[in-house]
Amino acid sequence: MTMSSTTDTTDSVTVLTGMYAAEAEYLAAGGPGTASFDLLAPFFAPDVELHQADALPYGGTWRGHNGMTQFFLRMGQVWESFEMVEQEFLATGETAVVLTQVHARARATGRELSFPILQAITVKDGQITKVRPFYWDTRAIADACAAPTPTD
Secondary structure (H helix, E strand, O other), X not given: OEEEEXXXXXXXXXXXXXXXXXXXXXXXXXXXXXXXXXXOHHHEEEEEEEEEOOOOOOOEEEEHHHHXXXXXXXXXXXXXXXXXXXXXXXXXXXXXXXXXXXXXXXXXXXXXXXXXXXEEEEEEOXXXXXXXXXXXXXXXXXXXXXXXXXXX
């Protein structure tokens, strides 16, 4: 993974780069259902909110550490692999924007996709409190992840 920052390193960028490194360690340790969320927990406020687009198979609002644990479990059910290939950070104060290029393989279909995600992230007191990802094409992602329907 390559990373670049479009501003000087700030507390927000430091928290985010730490979280992404912990996420890589979490995934390397087996990820959802195997590795402990404790690797990621220090980076997320106890009342963190993650808002995913409803059209995605893991859509909805995920709250707190338990919600984040459930979100990662759901992501593990949907994606066989999910690699953050490149990231760019822009941060001012408590607000950070992260542009991530993703390469992923859907578990249900085996289809591979490359797509960008733009995330608006709020960091307060050294922890992530809110995450709002924006996808260019949620339909393409949902279609790639949809299990084929049986025909009679």
